[in-house]
Structure formats: C-alpha cells, structure tokens
Amino acid sequence: MSNQSENKGWLQRLKEESWEAELLVSAIAIYGSFKLFDIIGWTANFFINVLNPSQYYIGYFITFFGLLAISILASMFVIHFFLRAYWVGLVGLNSVFPDYSIEDSAYSKIYTEKILSILPKLKDSIQKVDELCSVIFSVAFTFLLMYGYIAIFSSLYLLLFNLLSEYVNNFILLIPAFLIVGSLILQSIITAISNLKKNKEKEKLQILNFKIVRFVSMVSFGPFYKSILQVSMIFGSNFKKKKSLAYLMLLFLVSGIIVTSVQIQKTNIFYLIISTKHKFFNEHKTYADYYKDDNKSNSFLLAPEIESSKIDSNVLEIFIPIFKYEEKIREEFCGAFEKDSKDSKLVQREKEAVYLSECYKKYHALSIDGEKIAVDFIRYHNHPRTHQKGLLGYVNIKNIADGLHEIKVEKKGQEYNFLEWTIPFYKISKN
Template identity: 65%
Template sequence: MENNTKNWLQRLKDESWEAELLVSAIAIFGTFQLFDFVNWGANIFINILNPNQYFVAYFICLFSFLAVSVLTSMFVIHFILRAYWVGLVGLNSVFPDYSIEDSAYSKIYTEKILSILPKLKDSIQKVDELCSVIFSVAFTFLFIYGYMALFVSIYLLLFNILSEFIPYYILIIPAIIIIAGAIAQTLVTLFSNLKRNKEKEKLQHLNFTLVKYMNMILYGPLYKNLLQVFMIFGSNFKKKKSLTYLMFLFLLSGSLVAVTQFSKTNIFYLADSNYQKYFDAHKTYSNYYKDSNNSDFLLAPEIQSDMIKSNVVEVFIPIFDYESSMRETVCGVYEEQKDKSKVEKHLHEAEYLKECYKKYHNIFLDGKKIEVSYLRYNNHYKTNQFGILAFIDLEGVTKGLHEIKIEKINSEEAFLKWTIPFYYNFNKIE
C-alpha cells in the first residue's frame, strides 16, 4: 500500500508539468487583468477617503500592486522555463548526451566547449526544480501582500467608522503596537541568527515567540501556511542556496513589472500628502479635455477641448464623496424640514446642495473671479462620476490663449485647485 502511494505521488510529480503549463498560460492572462482591479481600488480610496489618509491608502494599493506584479512575473517566467524544460526533455530523448566522435567540430574544440557546459540531465533537473518551486513562491508573495492590503483596508475602514465615537489617538494605538512588534521581531530575528547567538536558548525561544505571534497578527489564518513555505526554504538553505537566491531575483522582476504598470494607474495620486503636486499649474494635461481624455476616473475638471469654438465653455467638476464631511464648515449644517412632504424635502435638499457647491467652488477666468451657473450632474458620460456642470460665458473675450482656474475651498484655504489653458477661436456669424 505504501509503495503504491509512493508510485502514485512520483507519477503525479512526473506528469505535473502539463497542468503547470496550462495553469501558467491561463494565469498570465488572468493576473494582467488584476492590475485594473487594483487601480479600481485606488480610485475608490481617492473618492471616499479624506485626503489626510491617502498615504495609508497608497501603501494598501502598493502592497496589492506588488502582489499582482510578482504573481504575473513569476507565471511568465514559469511558462518560459517549463517550455524550455519540455524542449530539453525532448532533446534528451533523441540525444541522451553530448558526443565527441559524432561532433561536427574538431575533437579539441568540442572537448573545450563541453568543459564549460553543464550536463544535459543536470540542466533538466535544475530547470525542473526551479519550475516546481515557482508556484509556491508566487502564491506566497500573493498571500503576504494581499493579506496585508486586506488587513490594513479593514483597519482603515474601522478607524473611519469608530472615529466619530472614539478619539483618534486611541484608535491608532493598535497600529503603533503592530508596527513596533514587527520591528522588534525583525531585529531579534537578525540578532538571534548571528553565528555566536544560535546556541543561546533564551534568545532563540524569544525569537520563536515573536515570530509566532507577529505572524499570527500579520497573516491571520494564513500564518501557518506561510511559515511552512518559509521553513522549507530556510531549513534547506545550505543544500539549495541557488534556488533561494533566485527567489530574490523573481521578487526583483516583480518589482520591475510593477514599475512598468504603475504609470497606468492613479496610485501615485495617493503617494504624497501634498497630492496637489500631481497636477502642476505650469503644465497642461490631456485629462483636462473631453476630446482627448482616456481616463476611466476623473481626478480633475474637464472642459470640452483645448480649442474652444463656441462662446460658452462647459466645465465638468467631479464631486468626491469625502467632500460631504467638509461641506458643513462652508455651507453650514443642513436642517431637514420634517413638516414637509417627501418631494418637498428632496427639493429642499437639492437646493441646499446646489447653493453649497457654489459656495465652495471658485472659478477664475484669466485670473479674475467670475460668477457662473451650475447644474448638478448625476453621472459623467464616461466615468459615471457625480459632479457639477459649470457654464462659463465667453462673450466679449478676445481671440487667443486663455486659462480657467478652478478651486475647491474649505473654511481655511483651497484644498484642490487646477489651471486649465485653452485657445479661444470663436467666429461670430453676423
């Protein structure tokens, strides 16, 4: 019975390459779609979070992006290596080894070349070993980064929900404890693995305790699975150093994939507490213009074109969800009219919001503040975002280059501002 089990397991190992190739091909396509999912998450954070929490959201998106990038790069590498392995196995079935007698080259040259080349069977074994461990490492990184992103997201959600009832300095204590514990565990692990400390029982017990409980906190129900993978590599480090070092190479390749994909997302908008730097007032962006904007989420207002050929400019200004928490400082508290009908209440609230949007938005034409008319615009035609539509009358404006400056203000200052240049070329028909 035991022999049958061993034979079945060995047969499964020998034939697993077919399944691995199929999974890799499907996974390569699937994981590239996950980049859009992470960008969607970044857009959600931009919309709902107060800007002073953007930096936390940036790390959540960064962890998620690295998880997807490492997974994608490893699937691509695995597919290439496994295809190479199949080629080597096929070649080995026809030519079991190198031949000096049948070589097309001279004996001296052939012997010298063969002295620097690995044995064909050794290459097959090494490539097979590498392919076999890539899956475990790829999903390990996915679990690490993915769980950390999920953990921090839940913590951030609870922080925002409970901050209305509990002082923020109390809510931040768990985060401080976790960060301090992670730093302490890293330092103790490094110190305990020094050669002179490996036989110190109390220090090793402390290291074990910190690793166990910090992994339970950081990785939750996955901590035993992740520790198992770490220990398989760690306990076989001296025997298979090359495989362990290659894992770091794969992590680097994942980072390079992340760099190439980062520019296609809005994650950088979350990276700096001074997020206003994302739009330089001295630069022009295609996202400002409806006829050239390819964005799936508006971070800035949008006018119809960089060349205006009518005597009215339409400006769509996105209204982010987090702005609702700032309105009271500018517009005052909304007082619901309890004695009115449902329809009247709705109209009263709509009028309040319309006036409120007007109060905390300033629009300037060529540096001069102007009064404009606004419409509440439920859904942007492309991004489905809520916003307001402003109409700027250009009657009397001369032909040439002009600029529109838009500000969102709170009780203290403008917390968002953009400068949108355009060329006015309206030919009035008499």
C-alpha cells in the same frame, strides 16, 4: 510497507506528469494575474475618492505594495512558463540524444571537447530547471496570500478607522496599529539577535523568538499564517542545500520591480503620494486630463474637464468632479443639512437639493484670466464615461477676445483651497 511504497510511487508519478497541468495553469495564471492590475487601478481611484487627502499616503502604501505583489506574481508565472517550456524542450532532446557525442560531432574533436567542458550535463540541466519550476508555484501563491491579506486587512482597518473616528477617540483607534508596528519591530530585533552564531544555542532566547514570530505571523497573515510559515520554513531550513533558489527569489523581485515601474504609469497611484505634499497638477503646465477630446481613455477624472483646448463657441462647458471625501469639508464650510421630521420625503429631498446647490456655489469659485465669473451649475450626478458625481457648468465667454486664456477652478476650505486647477484654452470665434 506496501502502502507506503504505493503512496511514494503515486507521488513520484504525479511529479513526473504534472508539467502538462503546470503549463496550462501557468498560462491561465499569467492572464489572470495581469487582469489583477485593473483591481489595483480601481483601488487607487477608490482611495482618491473616499479618503481625506491627509490619509492619501496610507492609500499609497496599500496600492503600491499591492501592485508590487501582483507584479512579482505575474513575473513568476511568466518566468515559470518559459522555464517549463525550456524543460519540455530539454526532455525532448534527451529522449532523442541521451548525451553529447564527440564522435558524431559536426565540429572538430578539440573544439567539441572545449565547448562541452563549459556546458552542464543535459540530465543535470533537466533536473535543475525542473526543481526551479516546481517551487515557483508555491512561492507565487505565498506572495499572493501575504500581500493580499495585508492589503485587504489594511484597507478594512482604514475604512473602519474613518467610520468610527466620529464616535471614538483617534488615539484609541490607532492602538491596534501601534501594537502591530511595535510587534514587527520587536520581531525584527529579536530575530536578528537570536540568529547570531553565539546565540543559536540559547534555549530561552530561541523560544522567545519562536513565540514572537508565531504571534506576529498570526496578526500579520491571519488564517493563512501556518501556510505562509510552512512555505517559508521549507525554504529557510533547506537554504544551505539550495542556495540557487535565493538567486531565483532575487530575480523575481527585480522583475517585479520592473513590471511595477511600467504598470504604475497606467494608474493614479502617484496622485496619492504627490498630492499630499504639493500640487499634482502644475499651474504652469497643461494636461490631457483637462480636455474631453484628449482624455477619452481615462476611467477616473482627477481634474475638471472642458470640451477641448480649442473653443470655437460662445459657451464653455465644464465638468467639475466632486469627490466623496468632500462631504465632511462641505459640512464644515456650509453647515450640516438638517432634516425637518414634519416634511415628507419628497419635500426633504427638494430642500436638500437646494442646500447642496447653494453650498456648491459657496465653495466652488471660477475665474478667467484672474477675473471671477458667475457660473450656472447643473447638479450632474454621473459623468457619462467615468460615472463620477460632479457639477456641470456653463460659462458665457461671448465677450472674451480671441486668443489664449486660462480658467481657474478652486475648491475652497475654511482656511485654504484644498484643490485648485488652472486650465488653458484657446478661443476662436466662428466666421
């Protein structure tokens, strides 16, 4: 009994003194969670570069929900920081002024009594705010485990699918995805039916629901499934006692959506969903992405880049990014490069360089004001700022009249252009 009382006393002291650590961890977590937005931006660019455009919507799903999860996480930590700071203020006030006072009030007795009738007790407020702060960390890290595992698992599955698709039938590779989606649908249906009031005492149905939930949780959350179920069951089993926590969860969701709507503008996530249906870059509009002097903050190029919208020389320099997924399209268009085992590695590299240079010319087409032009391309491996692979080309515009012009860049496939951009520029001759 004495050991139990000592353990309870230690736990109680830990609860009472944990606020200092919570504030410190919360401040660090706010900084760390906002840094995670950079990872989402990098992931979106990675998917744009690697995935075939037909799979962009999967990349969009992964990055968008990852961004939403991090936004909710960041919102939780910010809300926690302010709530805990407010709690510290309430505790400080309570130590000086244990309760409201009518006799010592600076206002009239009638006014003071009326105001106090609509205000909660100070100790009640301290307890409620403390309860809210205490649960935020568990919820925050549960969200992180859930969405983090789902995002990583989905990304690995997608990359494995692409690696094995050349050797294994796509239908076989999709079987795990069908099983997971089917299990989730089945769980939703069985859970909804088993939670009906008339079915809560049906033992076989409840046991079936338990088995399905456990299986789906193991598949969905991997090694973290028990930790996630533990936290969710603590909330679920105490829902009737602490309904106010449900409103807190709603606040997290709303604030997370607001943060997501702000942060998504700083990434290329929209490219993953828009470019699967229609052109991301409208040929009747101009974009800062096209011009080197306007896109200096870009860490990833989605379009070709020229020096400026105003060209005052006789040569126009253009950089055309080459995405990783183009390798398969290039092989379909130009045929695969075949190595000769008799050649040395140096000779093989030289032959491959010639093959690539010729192929780039075949599936890249440039035109100015609708007239096709020849371009001298340099195999340019890395853009100096974004470090993307691409082609550096020079266009002779000496004989083009001063004024507004358009240069069109097309990446040709077997049946249609899989990418194309129209870049306006204004030529001015030097005096």
